Amino acid sequence: MLPNVILSMCFLALRLRHGAADLCNWSGSGFAAAVDSRIVLQVRLRCTEGSVRWVYPGQALRVVLEPNLFSARRSTVCIKPSPSFGGASVFIERAGELELLVTDGGQAERQVFCFRADGPHRPAIYLQTSLQSDGPWSRRTMGFRYELLGNRSDALSNLASCRPCNDSELLMAVCNSDFVVRGNIKKVTHDFGRQTSLVEVSAARVYWQRGGVFEECADSSPLSPPSWHGHIRTLLQCHVKPGDGEFLFTGSEHFGEAWLGCAPRYKDFLSMYCRARAARQNSCDFPLD
Template sequence: MHKSRRLLTLLLLLTVLSSRRLWCIAGDFCSWKGSGLSSDSRSRAVEQVHLRCTEGSLEWMYPVRALRVILEPNLINSKHTTVCIKPHSQFQGANLYVERSRELHLLVNEVDGVRKVHCFGMGSSQRVALFLQASPQKDLSRRTTGFQYELLNNQTSGAVFQKFALVEDACRPCDNEDLLMAVCTSDFVVRGSIIHVFHDLGTQISQVDINALRVHRQRNSIFQPDDITGTWSGHIRTLLQCRVRKGAGDFLFTGSEHFGDAWLGCAPRYKDFIEIYQKAKKLRSNPCDFQT
């Protein structure tokens, strides 16, 4: 197995280095969409794509040979230290590798592991190289492979999502300091109640359906208004191991948004948070102002 991996690594790297023609398509610098059918079938060149944002996506239709993807955000003094990759639901026709020390390490196999989010450190170079190796195909049936990517800053709300992918302490209760900081730094802050909780044993993820009385903040439009009831609704994800259950009363839901989903951070009962916030405000220890 180790010999085959080294052989694959050597062949792919030699292909990159020996190619007389190296295509570089920047797209919109955040996302890229292309087709293997547009390349010269006689060429051994490896198509290369540069993505220079902290989040985006890639879609490769009719994958042929290989595609080298460079994640290199145009950021000065960037503190983004973690890359998270979410494969498309219809990830077919290729395997995804990450280059490390001139070796390729399998990240996503088209046969299994597609539904999982994969996170890994960027190291000190602030540059990550990925390799999509097309699988042998006997016909040109429509196959599409691709993924979404995010670069996370460990000192922001991105660290919340990183816990779900990298470590097992995501269910740790929030203390008062965590709660006060959550309303200042979270991607979403929503007051509401729990309608239902769905547990998915396959993905080991729980989905919490929220009826929101007020959306204080959200980065994207995850929570949508209902014109009839005047309330908002949305879904929040968390780990199955956190054992989230439906509880009565209003909560203040906070967390981070990743790949179009809301991930639960701190979620105190609203009346408890108000008491904590008012005490901190009297002591002038609240990190930010919150409209109650």
């Protein structure tokens, strides 16, 4: 079936009674595809991040993202296919047409795919399966996790350029980042398949974090300050190398991974922040102890 035919054909729509859903996540089956191959499951989710899990996948699944906080007309949607994604393709809906985002098969589960969600319409994602070989009753599970980045997409643009943050960007980073951590670089390893580098960090202080990327070390002495351990991912093209000294790591969390944003040496950040606070140019109060 041609992908654009899905939008123009007169199909049967199945609502959420064929699956379990909360505001962020959906899980359901494609058993109905055995009755009528024209059926397209319709799912609506209202969070800025969550997951879709499709058991016994049918012909097609349409997921509309309409979160309560979706106020910006320009946003970025990212999806990460599940490990059992083989046998499906993902399309995005633009002005009544479907555009291919992820092709069938390959190493899709190792990657994150992003697209711009401009215009007045809510982002819509189509998941279409290949049923020729195993039929609609195949015991498979496929799906994806999704995130709406909103204004955080600007941070991804800065990351892609691999340039150091200026003072204004750094002041904003310590206020708005998903994590702010002070620590040292223990090791840097490179993943040429994903074109990323993984920075292993030993942290003396976790000021805050949105998720649980940084964990307290189990062998920390109760008589000494706690120590933390975690990993931060960045692009391979940024050529991150191990360095001596203490850094202030900031960044964003995507699909359970920390991504590096601004990372000045801590002593340089302190000097800059004290000057900004004296001039009342700091965007928020940062603990200096």
